[in-house]
Amino acid sequence: PRDILNNVLHYFTDDKLGCIQVRWDHLNRDASLLTKSQAIFLDGHFVIEHTARNRSGRFMHFNGTAGVWRRSTIDDAGGWQHDTLTEDLDLSYRAQLKGWQFAYLPQFFAPAELPPEMIAFKQQAHRWTKGSMQTCIKLLPRIMRSKLPWRIKSEAFFHLTNTVVYPLMVLLTVMMYPAFIYADGPWKNWPFAKLLFSFSLFVLATCSAGTFFVFAQRELFGNKATWKSLVHMPMLMALGIGVCINNTKAVFEAIWSAISRKPTEFVRTQKYGVTGKDRNGFRADGVFTFKRLMVPILEIAFGVYMCCFMFISLYYSYARGSVPFLLIFAGGYLYVGVNSLYVLHRMNQEAQVELAAQTEAPEALSL
Template identity: 25%
Template sequence: MLMLTVLSYAAQAVFFLVVVCFILYVLLELRVLGISRRVERHKLTELVSQLPGMLALPVWPRVSVLLPIYNEAAVIVRLIDAVCRLQYPTSSLEILVLDDSTDNTSTLAQARIDYHADLGVSIRYVRRASNEGYKAGNLLNGIRQSSGEFYVIFDADFIPQEDFLLRTVPYFQDPQLGFLQTGIGYENRDASFLTRFQAMEMGHQQYVTVGLSEDGDMASLSGSSCVWRRACVESLGGWNASTVTEDVDLGYRAQFGNWKYAYMRDVVSMSVLPETTSAFRVQRKRWGRGLIHSAFKHARQMFRQRMPLMQRLHAIAMMFSSLLLASIYILLLLCLPLSYLVDFEGLGIHWVAWLFFGFVAIWGLNNVFAARKGAHIGEQRGILRTLWETYLYVAMFLPMAWYYFAGGMRALFGVHGDFHRTLKGGSKKSVIRPPVHKILWMGDGFSFGYSAITLWVAIQKANYFLIPISVTACLGFGMMLVGFWQEERSIK
């Protein structure tokens, strides 16, 4: 009996802790979104916003465009063509194709490089003996062979605007500006609900970054479509291969090193989202593992930094948001034992739960608003459709919580370096899945069944506060399972 009492209070304490952290996170995000709304037409940090409209320099600095690729046959030709169209003084620009491929991507890349080189473009093919260090190692090898004062990085599925360099490089007149992140759009955002969800999620992140940048708070770097000052990268020792989110890691180190950053939402490079549930699962597990690892890796340094209280709170919320998302999965797992361990008569935990659901609703509506703004989705929707899409949007975060939880557990057990690339679009090559995918989709099935049982128990015991999270979990995991079933049918 004593053991059950201890377990009951322990489960309630964990539930309460996660809810409190979530509420604090929502309040901080609402503050940032309020700032973003005030600067909706785009501003940079206070320093950079003092340099508007500068599109010409007396002397253009040398720029190295780095294209790290690995088995990207479907997109490599269009990437090289797009980068070779960049407008910039020819004498001050070099393009390096950093190829770690093991398939026919290398042949396609070499042929296209030769074509543009014959036209006078300064473009080179760079290949290593091995892909040690994955993308981080590839970039480190590339910068050793580059001559630019600035680095510009584009992943294989990106298409930059032709005036990308003319609009970004002039903002680096302040010597303390270490890096500049630009906006990202998605060509296939309307291919399915899954791609639309991803576009909105990324749009939300970009819209939040507007407020973080304006307020002088820490932000998380997307990596691609980014401009780096060479002196900044060299002072930090370059990209670190010990984490699979090497871009986030370098961004944290730059900000802790007192380098300034800027964000330009109105300069947009187009990218491609994964269209299959299998690619989405593996990508989010990798992100969760890398982001949680990076948060703990840099936590001590963050707390040692001298920051105003509000900036520190935003830094904590930003760095540990992935851990918070993973902990939502723990809430889901707690729902069933809570039904058996807790006598809800006269207790306040059900009020804590309803408070949690209320803040989820507030967060969801504001999240969707920010997502639509960030993703430049401008079409008008009716109230009922908006509410339904908001609910579906929120439901998708429960499968994501599972993927981040799985990634966090791998980080906890010291799995930091293995890299599973994300296959973009609807390529049938997506059937070649890493072993971890089986664990992830089986986890989807387990979570769906677990949530259904929890729902049944909640109804039987009249624990109505458990019903919303169980129904939402069934919907979210159900969508992922149906999507995987459709994916399997399409490749047979």
């Protein structure tokens, strides 16, 4: 909004305030199922996480856009540093370690574009995940050694280590076969075997996250949004599971970059805008490389793997309660993997056309 600075600058009369963050809004929220799911994800972050951290006096972070910094705060914290992919998160924690305060103003918002295609979404998720782990490795030891109150340290610990959930989700997927073998024991005929083995796992894995996102939508859009957002919960959770392999790769890349001390390339998220498209450097000879295809193929393989156990669960009565849980996993992996291959295929076709046009243009000029 054009009046955003007029609305927020007066908060800097507080000499201790170093940064103001406002809420993100989404220009293309309803463009597709993918953008709708992303919007709900981000709404949960801005409506609940940011609000809770800021109001309770814990560390929050600047999100890279939709905010205003005091210049002296940046200088005092050591300036922008390029050793992580999330330099905004890195600077935010360094500034707060220096004693600067942040303000989150959810009543003001700045509209932005969500990645409308799967490859762009995964690139963004990969960068955020890798950068968060890099920041964790860089700053968490310093935070834990500081004289900050334990409530701030504990929240910073869980915030900076939250990307570990992705390798754990992949491990959970891989361990599905041993879990079925273990469950096929003498206790499977117990009266509550179905509840203990499957339904309880499904409830614990979905209800907490579902409640989080539903309440965020209710806070933004009122009671009517509660029921509308419930419809999107299965897709939301499936998408979160589907990107686990992509984000697990990012976690291990961050760990390796910390060990090897090699610089990390910043891959900008493609922006499509109202007119035209930005392919961000995709070349005809580089779309279908093994590196690009490896993750989508693994995602599809994991989806098929989970489908197998879903059908096995239908056969064994003690495991039938786990079918919804397995369906979300299978659907998530297959949706993300197949969608990724489709987008890569289309990008390859478009890149070939562009390459052919670029080749023909000099020939036409020479004539």
